[in-house]
Amino acid sequence: MTDTNSHSPAPTGQPGQPIASVRVLNGGHGEQHKEHRFGSRMPRLWWVFFSNEWVPLPLYFFLIKHRQGLILFDTGIDPAILSDKSYIKQAVGRFLLPWIFRLNISEDDRVDHVLKRAGVDAGDIRLAIISHLHFDHVGGIAQIPQADLMVNEREWAILSEPHPEREWILREHIEIPSAKWRQIAFKPADDPLLGDFDGAHDVFGDGSMVLLPTPGHTPGSMSLLIRQAGWDPILMVGDLTYETRLLEQDVVPGTGDKETLLASFAKVRRLKEKLPGLAVVASHDSNAEAAVAKATGLKN
Template identity: 40%
Template structure:
C-alpha cells in the first residue's frame, strides 16, 4: 500500500547455529545440542525497518553487542552451558541497532514502534535503546518469559524486563497502522507467543516477516520446520503461512536469520511490472 514508503533490512552482527537448529532431524534437541560438533556458516541477525507515512516501525531489534563483550551477559552453570552450545555470535562495534539504523539514514529516536517476533536474546537486543517506543509482543510470549523455566527456555529476563519499556501485549491480530498495510498475527511454534507481520504495498510484492518460524524461506516453502520449538505448533503455523502465500501471489517470506533475506528483499522492492 502507498502508505508504506520503504522497507529496509539491517543486521546486528551474525550468528552460527547447529545444522539441526535449521532443519528438524528427528533427533531430540537435548541430544543434538549436547553432542553436535558442527556449526552453520555465520547467518545474519536481521532487523526489518518499516517506514510508514504515520511512523517508523521495527520488526525485531537484533542482538545486543554486550553479549560478546560482557562476561556476565549469559547465565552461568548448566544453563550457561546450553546457551554456549546453541549459538556463537560475532558483533562489531558498529553493528549495534542505533549504529545500523544511522547507517541507512534513521535516528533511533524516530522509531515509534518495535514489533518483537519473540523474546529470545537475538530479537530483543535493542530494547534498551527503545524506552521511548511502544513494544508489541505476543501476550503468551510475555507469560512464557515470566515463567519458572524462562531461562532454560531461552528467555533472559534481566535483558527483557528493563525499566521504562512500554509493552503492548498482542492476543490476536492487529492492524498496526490502521490502514491494512501491516497486519500482525500470531504464529506460535518456535515459542508460545511468536508473531509474524504481513506487509502489503502498492505495486510491490507483499512481504511476510516471520522471525524464527523458519531459518530459510526455501525450506518453509517445502514445509520443512526447524529443530527448535513445538513440532505441532511449527507445522500448524507453517501451513498457515503456505496458505497465506496462496492468497497473496508473489508473497516474499523474510526470516530473522535467512542469509538469502537481503537479496529477497532487494528483489521484492523492485516495482512489479
C-alpha cells in the same frame, strides 16, 4: 560470510502510499548447528554437544518507514552478551551459549549503531514490533527507550512461567525500567484472506501492516504482513522458519513445537496461495535482502 557492516538499500514506495520504504538491517552473523537449522531425529542435547556441523546464521532485523513513523520489526542482538560475563545470569545459560551458537558480533552490531549507518537516529524509532522474546530479537530495546514495544500477550505470558530463561527468554533484559511494552490480543480477522489464522491485529488500522499469530518457535511468535499497492506482499515471519524454502518443504528446525510449527507452516502456505507473489522473509535467511528487494521492485 555476511558483512556485518552492510545493510540493504531502501526500497521506496509510491507517493501517497502508507509505507515509504522497507530495509533489511544486518546485526551481525554467527553459526548454528546444522541440526538446529534443518532439524534432526537425534535428541537436542546430543547435537548440541556432539555435532560438529555448523552452518551460517545471519542476524537480520527490519526497518519500515511508515507515514506514522519509523518502525522496527525486532531489534537484533545485544553484543554485550559476549563481552559482559553477567549478561546471562544463569550459569547453565552461560555454559550452553557457545555450544549452541558461535556468534560473530561486536559493538558495531548494536541496534543504534546499525541504524546510524543506515542514516537513522535510534531516537526517531516510534515502534518496535517484537516477533518473539528470544535474546537475539529483543537485544536492542534499551537503545530505543522512547519507542513502544509491541508483543503478543501469549508471548508475554511466558515471563510468568517457571524458568523462561531455559527457552532463552531472559527476563532481566526484557522487564527493564525504560521499556514501554504494549501487549496485543488477536481478534478475528475482518479480511477473509486471513481467515486461516487465529485472529489478526492491524497495527495502524490502514491494512498496510497486519500482525498474525504464527506460533511454534515460541507459543506467542507472530509475523508481520506488509501490503501496499505496487509491491508484492511481504510476510516477515521472524524465526517461524530459518529459511523460506524449509517452510515450503515442511522441514521443521531442531527447536520449537513440531506440530504447532507444521500447523503455522500450512497457514502461511495457504496465505501464499491466496496472495500470489507473497514474499516470506525469515530473520536468519541469507535470502532475506533479495526477497524484500524483489517484492518491492528495487533494482539492484
